[in-house]
Amino acid sequence: MVLSWTRRRAFGRTNKKDQLSGSNVDTDMVIPTHFRCPISLDLMKDPVTLSTGITYDRESIEKWIESGNQTCPVTNQVLKSFDQIPNHAIRRMIQDWCVQNQSYGIERIPTPRIPVAPYVVSEILSRMTSAAQHGDDNKCQEMVGKIKAWGKESERNKRCVVDNGAGFVLANAFDSFSKISIEKYVGLLEEILGVLTWMLPLGEEGLSKLGSVGSLRCMVWFLNGKDLSARKNSGLVLKEVVCSGNFHVVDGLVRTGGVFEALVKMIREPIGPTATKACLTTIFHMISSNERIKSKLVELGLVSLLLEIVVDSERSICEKALGVLDGICDCKEGKEIAKRNALTVPLMVKKILRVSELASEFSVSILWKLSNKGKKGEEGVLIEAVQVGAFQKVLVMLQVGCGGSTKEKATELLKLLNIYRDRVECVDSSLELKYLKKPF
Incomplete structure (x- = not known):
């Protein structure tokens, strides 16, 4: 046995030496x-x-x-x-x-963990529901910890947990404890939010629990906090709730103090692309459902923030920022602030046919609104748009083809731009914006 072991070791050393010397000895393992x-x-x-x-x-x-x-x-x-x-x-x-x-070079495979079984998940969720009903936060936190640990082990475990209704149970627990005291159960509520983020999208029952007054107030509380992870998770879950299309949820959120400041802060001091997208999506759905909040967002300086984002952000974020800006330009205050910003018109023209079809539609819509929706009286905007190549861009967009409402706006805009086309000197439509002075 010793001789055999020695020969094996010697053979291993020889192969290593051959490999280092660049020899063609075949050491592939079968x-x-x-x-x-x-x-x-x-x-x-x-x-x-x-x-x-x-x-x-x-x-x-x-x-x-x-x-x-x-x-x-x-x-x-x-x-x-x-x-x-x-x-x-x-x-x-x-x-x-x-x-x-x-x-x-073959590595030893680790001993695999046994995947969680559906009946085990159901048992834990049942115990968690009972703990939430009795206000037992310690027992509830223990159950949340088990679910969190399962999710970390494998994607299979995550699917098993979600398929057995964990989203509703966690949302129910979040609603129950947030109604009692946010400060007292802050640790548990934060843990639940973190787990809920990998269970999205939630079902209708779970969304109804998260759309309650207590749950919304708790999520806004986290948004205004200092913990970056809690702020991000809260933003992701809040977006899911708002996008459900329930008018009462949006109305309840609007009535929650500090929500506008929190969302604008998340955009002004970004945590990451995912959180920024979530906040922009939330704002977009809020202004689409409630006209009253646009003026408030303008007062908080959202217009300049959106323009800053549009300058050099990636496609998805750019589309969402343009969508929000398009909605804000429906109100008088938002339109005036946008017109006074030196970046607005050049940016909108530049983004046409540059980012995506959706971004082009939003950009044309914003220019159309700034030009007084096809009516006379906005010479300054129209002259500036012609100077940076808007006529050529809009014309190409109509030739390529676009949706019904966008086509109407583009046609009206093109007619107005055509009036000033021969009166002003145009510049290259590929104008770079890095030399323009930002007003923020």
Whole structure:
């Protein structure tokens, strides 16, 4: 045995030396056939056996079953049960083989965690519901911790948790404890928000719980806080609630003190692209459902912030910022602030046919509103638009084709621009904006 071990070590050293010297010695390892998954043909990391007696890697066979297949891939027998029994014997053999061949760069596969079962999730959720009813925050936090840990382990666990109704149970607990005291249960409420973010989109029942006065007040409280993670999670969940289309939810949110300041602050001091998108989407739906809030947002300086975002943001954020600006330009105050900003007209012209079809539609709509919606009386805006190439851009947009309402606005705008086209000197429509002085 000693001699055999010594020879093996010597052989390993020789191979390493050959590899370092650049020799062509073939050191590729051949994975034993019974260690490979019959589906992926890769080394199994979590071998499980079906009722047919065939062993597969758990991830591969789960994808096979989730695709709607009801047969064993190897035997083609109809599966009487979809239970997947861990094959510990094969797993240990694979791990031993990996250890024996470490000299060839093969890493030992870790011992996999057993996925959570649906009945275990249901039991935890039942206990959490009972704890929320009795106001037992310690027990409730313990249950939330288990759900959070399951989600960290694998995507399969996340799907299992969501499919068994965890979203509604967590939303119900959030609503219950936020009604009692936000400050007292801040830790629990923050944990619930964090878990809810990977359960989106929620069902109608869960959204109804999060749309209550207490829940909305709690989320706004977190938005105005100092914890960046809590602010981000609150923004994501709040967006989901507002986008549900429930007018009463938006009305309740508008009545919640500090919501406008919190949303504008999230845009002014961005935490990340995801949070910025969420806040812009929330504002867009709020101003679409309630006209009264536009003036308030203008007072908070949102117009200049939106223009700053549009200058060099990525497509999705740019579209959302333009959508909000388009909505704000419906009110007199918003339109006046936008007209006075030196970046507005050049930016809108530049974004036409530059970002996306949606961004072009919003840009044309904003220019149309700034030009007094096709009526006379806004010479300054129209002359500036012609100077930066708006006529050519709008003309091309009409030739390419656009939606009904956008087509009408573009046609009216083009007629107005045509009046001033021969009176002013035009510049290249690809005008760079980096040399323009920002008013903010």
